[in-house]
Amino acid sequence: MTWINRLRLFGGVLAVILLVAILTLIFNQRQTKVASVNATVSADQYDLAAAYGGTITKQFVNEGDSVKKGDKLFTVQSVALQQDVNQGLDITSTDAYDVNQKKGVLTYKAVVDGDLTSLKAKLGNTLATGTPFGTITVGGTQFVTADYLLSPRDYERVQKGAEVSVLLPNNQSVIGTVASTKVQTNAGQAQTQVRVTSDSLAEPDLDALTKPGTPVTATLNLRDDGPLAGVSDVTFNFLRQIGLR
Amino acid sequence: MARPAHDYARVDKHVPVTRRAETNNPYSPVMILLSLIATLGILFYAQFLLNPANRGDLLPYSLVIIAEVILVTHALLSMWTILSGAKSPRDFAFHNAKEFLFDPELNERLGVTDLPHLWPVLINGQEVDVDVFITVYGEELAKIRATATAALAIHGKHRTWILDDGRSDEVKAMAAELGCHYVRRLSSNGAKAGNVNYALSIAKGDYFCIFDADFVPEREFLLETVPFFVHSNVAFVQTPQTYGNLVNLVSRGAGYMQAVFYKFVQPGRNHFNAAFCVGTNVIFRRAAINDVGGIYTDSKSEDVWTSLKLHENGWRSVYIPKTLAVGDAPETIEAYTKQQLRWATGGFEIMLTHNPLSPRRKLTSDQRIMYLVTATHYLTGIAPALLLLVPPLEIFFDLRPVDLGTSFTTWLLFYAGFYVMQILLAFYTLGSFRWEVLMLASVSFPIYISALLNAISGKEQKWHVTGSKTQAQSPFNFMIPQVLTFVFLLLTSGVAIWRDVDNTLFTLATAWNLINTFILGAFMVVAFRESWRIKHPQPTPADSEVADKPAHLTTVIVPRELEQSLGVPAEDIVLDGAVRPVETYAPTRAAVNGDHPELAVNGDHPDFATINGAAPKRAEKEVLPS
Numbered sequence: 001m002t003w004i005n006r007l008r009l010f011g012g013v014l015a016v017i018l019l020v021a022i023l024t025l026i027f028n029q030r031q032t033k034v035a036s037v038n039a040t041v042s043a044d045q046y047d048l049a050a051a052y053g054g055t056i057t058k059q060f061v062n063e064g065d066s067v068k069k070g071d072k073l074f075t076v077q078s079v080a081l082q083q084d085v086n087q088g089l090d091i092t093s094t095d096a097y098d099v100n101q102k103k104g105v106l107t108y109k110a111v112v113d114g115d116l117t118s119l120k121a122k123l124g125n126t127l128a129t130g131t132p133f134g135t136i137t138v139g140g141t142q143f144v145t146a147d148y149l150l151s152p153r154d155y156e157r158v159q160k161g162a163e164v165s166v167l168l169p170n171n172q173s174v175i176g177t178v179a180s181t182k183v184q185t186n187a188g189q190a191q192t193q194v195r196v197t198s199d200s201l202a203e204p205d206l207d208a209l210t211k212p213g214t215p216v217t218a219t220l221n222l223r224d225d226g227p228l229a230g231v232s233d234v235t236f237n238f239l240r241q242i243g244l245r
Numbered sequence: 246m247a248r249p250a251h252d253y254a255r256v257d258k259h260v261p262v263t264r265r266a267e268t269n270n271p272y273s274p275v276m277i278l279l280s281l282i283a284t285l286g287i288l289f290y291a292q293f294l295l296n297p298a299n300r301g302d303l304l305p306y307s308l309v310i311i312a313e314v315i316l317v318t319h320a321l322l323s324m325w326t327i328l329s330g331a332k333s334p335r336d337f338a339f340h341n342a343k344e345f346l347f348d349p350e351l352n353e354r355l356g357v358t359d360l361p362h363l364w365p366v367l368i369n370g371q372e373v374d375v376d377v378f379i380t381v382y383g384e385e386l387a388k389i390r391a392t393a394t395a396a397l398a399i400h401g402k403h404r405t406w407i408l409d410d411g412r413s414d415e416v417k418a419m420a421a422e423l424g425c426h427y428v429r430r431l432s433s434n435g436a437k438a439g440n441v442n443y444a445l446s447i448a449k450g451d452y453f454c455i456f457d458a459d460f461v462p463e464r465e466f467l468l469e470t471v472p473f474f475v476h477s478n479v480a481f482v483q484t485p486q487t488y489g490n491l492v493n494l495v496s497r498g499a500g501y502m503q504a505v506f507y508k509f510v511q512p513g514r515n516h517f518n519a520a521f522c523v524g525t526n527v528i529f530r531r532a533a534i535n536d537v538g539g540i541y542t543d544s545k546s547e548d549v550w551t552s553l554k555l556h557e558n559g560w561r562s563v564y565i566p567k568t569l570a571v572g573d574a575p576e577t578i579e580a581y582t583k584q585q586l587r588w589a590t591g592g593f594e595i596m597l598t599h600n601p602l603s604p605r606r607k608l609t610s611d612q613r614i615m616y617l618v619t620a621t622h623y624l625t626g627i628a629p630a631l632l633l634l635v636p637p638l639e640i641f642f643d644l645r646p647v648d649l650g651t652s653f654t655t656w657l658l659f660y661a662g663f664y665v666m667q668i669l670l671a672f673y674t675l676g677s678f679r680w681e682v683l684m685l686a687s688v689s690f691p692i693y694i695s696a697l698l699n700a701i702s703g704k705e706q707k708w709h710v711t712g713s714k715t716q717a718q719s720p721f722n723f724m725i726p727q728v729l730t731f732v733f734l735l736l737t738s739g740v741a742i743w744r745d746v747d748n749t750l751f752t753l754a755t756a757w758n759l760i761n762t763f764i765l766g767a768f769m770v771v772a773f774r775e776s777w778r779i780k781h782p783q784p785t786p787a788d789s790e791v792a793d794k795p796a797h798l799t800t801v802i803v804p805r806e807l808e809q810s811l812g813v814p815a816e817d818i819v820l821d822g823a824v825r826p827v828e829t830y831a832p833t834r835a836a837v838n839g840d841h842p843e844l845a846v847n848g849d850h851p852d853f854a855t856i857n858g859a860a861p862k863r864a865e866k867e868v869l870p871s
Contacts, residue, residue, distance in 0.1 A: 001719040009721065012729045020736040023641040027740065030643065031747070151748070 028232055032224040034154060039146035039166070039218040041201065041210050044138040046112055051097060053129035054078030056121055057105065063119040067110040067136065070095075075107045076127060114138040117212070142201035142210045144176060146218035148192045155183065155190035157222035164196045167217040168209045174200035178220070194220065271508065271674070272331040279670050280324045286662035287317050293659035298648065305638045305646040312628035313663075319625050320667060322618050323510060327674075330513030334473075334563050342368060342472035347401065361400040366467060368475055374450035375403040375467060375528075379425075380437050383411035384458040386419060388573075392461050393425050401467035406448055408440045435542035437524070438551075442539040450531060457525040460486070460572035470528045473563045480533035480560035481552075483511070484526045484567060488574035494771050498685035499581050500574035504675055511564040519556060519615035520564035524548035525572070533560050545705075546591020553595065553616060557607050578720035578772055581685070582692055589623035589696035596620035597700050626686065626693035633690075633730065633761050639754035640741045653753065687761075688768040691726035719779060720772040731765040738762045 001009070058075035061067060082104035084091060093099045098107045114136040121133040144166050150158070164176045176198030183192045196218055201210045224232060259267060293299060294313055300306055347364045357363040365372045377396045381389055389407070396405045406426040409416050410433050420427035430443045441455060452474065456462055470482040485507035488500040514520040522529075524547070534540065534551070536558055541550035552562060575581040595601065601608060601616035608616065638644045647656060672678040699705060721728065741755040 001721050005722045005725065009725050009728060012725060013732055016729050016732045017736065020733060020740070023637075023737075024740050027641045027744070031744070153749075 025228065025232060025235055028224070028228045029236075032157075032222045032232075034148055034150060034220050034222060036146040036216075036218040036220070037149050039144055039216050041142050041212055041214040041216060042145045043143065043212045044141040045117070045212075046114070046136045046138065047132040048073065048108065048134040048136065049130055049132045050076065050106075050108070050127040051129070052076065052078040052081045052084075052106055053127045053131075054080065054106075055126050056123050058107075059121075059123040061116055061119070063116055063134075065116050066114070066139075067116060068113050069110055071110045073108045073110060073134075074121060074127075075105055077103075077105050079104070080129060081106060110136060112136060112138055137212060140202040142198075142212065143179065144196040144198070144201070144216060144218050146194045146196055146216075146220070148190075148194065148220060149186075150190045150192050152188070152190055154222055155192060157225070158192065158194065158220065159223050162223070163221045164194070164198075165219045165221075166196060166198060166201075167219070168206070169214065169216070170209060172206075172209075174198050174206075176201070176218075194218070272328070276670075276673055277328060279666075279673055280328055283666035283670050284321065284324060286666040287321055290659045290663035291317055293655075299651050301647045302644040305635045305644050308631045308635055308638075309646040312631040315621075315624050315628045317663065319618065319622065320663075322614070323505075324670075326513035326517070326615070326618070327505075327509040328513070329516045330509060330511075332516065334512075334515050334565060338475050339472045342475035343468065345370070346468060346472055361464070362398055363402050364400060366401040366403070366471055368471065372402075373452060373471070373474075375401065375471070376444075376448040376450035376453040377403050377405045377462075378441060378444055378448075378453055378455050379405070379407050379458055380440055380455060380525075381407055381409045381411050381413075381416055381458045382437070382440075383413070386413075386415055389416060389458045390419055390423070392456060392458055393420070393423050395461045395463075396456060397423060397425065398464055399462055399466050400464050401471070403454075403467065404448065404450065406444055408444045410437075410440045436545060436547070438540040438542040438544075438547035442542065445531070445534065445539065452528055452530055454528040455525055456570060457572060460525050460570040461489075462526070462570040463568070466569045467528075469565065469567060469569055474530055476561065478559070478561045479530065479563055480555045481522055481527055481529045482563045482565065483520060483522050484565055484569040485511070486523060486526060487568040487571050489571040490573045490576060493576060493775075494681050495578055495581050495685070495775070496574040496576045497679065498681035499584070501675070501679045501682045502685065503574075505671065508566060509674060512566050514615050515562075515564050517611035517615045518561055518609065519612045520562045521552035521619065522548040522562070526570040533558075536560070544591055544594055545587045546594065549591050549595065549619060553599070553601075556612050556616075559607075577775060579718050579723050582723040585626075585689055585692045586696050586699075589626065589693045590699050592620050592623045593697050593700035623693045623696060626689050627697065628690075629687040630690035630694065633734070636741070636754040636758035636761065637733075637737045639752070640737055640744060640758065645754075656753075684764055684767050687764055688727050691724070691730075694726075720775045724768075724772060727765060727768060731762070731769055734758060734762040734765055 054076040056074050057077045060072040060074065067073070081091060081099070081101075085101045085104065091099050091101060095109070095111050097109060100106075117135050117137040119134040121127055127133055144164075146164070148158075158178065158181060160178050160180070162178045164178060165173050166176050167173045176196040179195045179197040181192055181194050183190050185191070200206070203210075257264065290313075294310060346367060348367055349358070351367075352358045352364050355363070355365070366375055367373070377399065379389070379392050379396055393405065393407060404426060405424075406428055407416060407420045409420075409427065409429045412429055417427050417429070426448075428444050428447060430440065433439065435442065441453075445453070452471065454462075454466065454470075466484075470484065473479050473482045486503060487507075488496065488503075491497045491500045511520050527548075533555055537551065537554040541547045541554060544550045555562065575584050595616065599606070599620075601613045601620060606613065635646055639646075668678050738755070738758050741752070741758050745751050745755050
């Protein structure tokens with residue numbers, strides 16, 4: 001071979017090795033990531049239910065209203081309450097309702113700050129005892145519930161506190177962490193439900209995109225215990241340091 | 246010597262194996278049936294790939310679709326071409342003209358009865374002048390001598406010319422010694438085409454033959470070709486390139502790659518009037534070449550371009566699948582690369598600059614289709630490059646060409662419908678399947694890619710090699726892209742295995758990538774062996790021996806019964822204890838020269854015709870080409 005061809009061959013082999021190295025890092029990076037099958041934004045919700053059923057005689061709020069703790073919601077004229085009182089029971093007021101024993105009415109109140117995301121009861125309706133009639137969604141507590149289908153080995157690599165990248169519908173991603181996991185087995189695969197918490201979800205400017213029920217994609221980082229873990233870390237730290245990531 | 250199992254006298258000159266060869270029908274009903282089944286297989290495969298339900302990720306899917314559309318279309322067109330070739334181009338006029346080509350009474354009168362190379366050549370009773378050109382460009386002297394000697398001995402009066410672009414005084418001296426005309430021009434413009442055109446300004450015969458310096462013509466060359474010119478619209482008669490040097494993997498691969506082309510495709514193209522000239526073993530009508538302004542000089546593939554110009558001017562071409570000259574297939578990776586690059590560049594030039602489908606071309610629909618096939622044929626050589634990329638895409642990026650839901654067996658079934666049927670068909674038509682061809686075809690994509698780039702840019706490929714024309718170059722000078730591809734695939738295979746072990750799931754991508762690595766690896770082994778041979782040359786036989794014999798001999802095993810009919814003296818035959826019944830292996834000269842060259846010289850039975858004495862010792866006789 002001529003020298004120029006030897007140099008070309010040598011350079012070419014180096015380039016190929018470099019290319020494969022980069023591709024392998026990308027591949028390894030993907031090996032430690034898993035995308036959700038299904039993921040949605042959720043938030044803490046409080047169901048409203050009547051301790052004593054009866055007819056709604058006064059309605060103070062409508063669906064979608066923001067409420068503060070202690071705000072009045074409904075006043076209910078309750079036959080059951082009157083019977084209890086007549087039988088000599090002493091029904092006292094709680095955080096959830098004020099009781100007027102004489103009149104036999106209860107006034108239900110909000111127990112937390114939040115939004116009335118659903119309200120089934122209207123003025124004049126009859127509430128059945130114990131049946132939920134509305135939901136207060138607590139602001140600022142959004143989290144993501146993500147479902148994954150993992151091999152048992154990958155399930156073992158899901159770590160509490162691991163980083164999760166949540167892709168919102170506008171292609172913006174926010175970073176969260178694994179708060180808790182639930183698992184059940186289906187055909188040998190781990191159907192895993194992961195609760196991802198992230199402070200960014202509560203940011204006011206993302207309000208429309210982080211409403212409970214919004215579909216998102218949550219990409220979970222598994223623990224990288226392969227031989228390239230150290231190399232990957234060094235490379236990506238370097239990229240982060242020079243501002244490429 | 247084994248005896249036949251019966252006492253009946255033979256009624257023909259044949260032994261069973263040669264008789265079978267002689268009566269063999271290349272267009273047998275089984276072949277037609279196989280072609281039909283293969284067509285069905287192609288259609289099923291195409292609908293499987295195009296079915297949207299099976300579509301995978303866009304990038305690998307597109308790669309697969311592009312590659313397979315090229316391969317499938319060419320497979321269909323080539324089967325169509327092959328099945329069109331069943332009729333012989335020889336008609337009554339041909340046979341009649343052949344009958345009266347030589348006139349024994351005239352020969353008697355001229356006193357040349359015993360000198361067949363001086364017999365006047367007659368068409369319609371008129372004597373015609375024939376020139377035989379041997380184009381030389383630095384080939385070995387022994388090779389040129391063999392060709393020139395054989396050319397001088399061709400039956401029929403003709404003048405033999407050595408057209409020396411190598412400007413060698415040794416060749417000049419040899420020409421004088423043998424009695425050939427010798428032409429040397431001052432410039433070397435237009436390469437081989439320019440060389441022939443220059444000779445045409447000196448030699449004024451009605452017909453001229455062209456032989457490359459390494460193609461040794463048979464004596465019957467004019468007898469078999471000139472009678473076609475009784476039809477005044479025939480521009481040239483092309484005969485196959487048969488190779489006598491299928492001695493190593495590269496030459497076998499390169500040789501057999503052409504076998505289907507010369508045995509089936511060219512005869513088929515005859516019926517489209519689109520059989521094209523391949524630059525050697527051809528005889529042209531001078532008037533036709535004058536009509537198109539000489540041999541086309543603007544391309545390295547002057548042969549195809551000249552044919553195209555002739556067809557555009559309404560001339561007819563004839564191809565006969567009868568071996569009338571035996572030559573050399575490229576034996577080294579260097580020679581193979583240069584040959585393929587030249588051919589492919591020519592094809593792509595037509596595709597890019599001379600679209601045969603354009604209404605400006607004055608071609609028949611048949612010719613348009615056939616030249617479109619010629620122009621795009623070498624795209625089939627690029628297709629493997631696209632397919633090589635598919636497994637790494639899955640390994641590194643999880644991008645799959647077909648939907649994950651498609652089961653492996655479904656996929657295999659459709660895949661086999663195309664590829665296995667093609668291999669079966671090749672096996673049936675050629676008598677065997679040559680893995681060398683598949684290997685060489687799938688590693689040649691860098692050649693075709695650079696041919697495409699050359700054709701686009703109009704530049705010529707530069708090789709960074711030392712200037713020596715005679716000294717062999719390391720094959721690695723010409724296969725850097727293949728080496729790099731091999732390294733890439735090898736590393737990718739490593740990653741693939743690691744990934745599969747990690748996921749405890751063996752994937753199809755890994756299997757394919759390993760196969761591809763293996764194929765490229767086989768080519769690397771071939772290259773290393775060639776490189777080793779170049780560094781450790783075998784001691785060459787004494788010069789006198791080389792001078793006495795043509796460089797490449799077709800060694801044919803001859804049974805004793807046939808000596809008489811073959812004109813081979815019995816005492817020349819060497820026996821090795823008559824262990825084997827010789828006639829079972831013996832072709833006759835008729836088989837070697839027959840209409841089915843592949844069966845003999847180019848055949849798949851190394852026992853038939855063995856090359857350069859590489860055969861096991863049996864009764865051997867070298868049938869000299871002169």
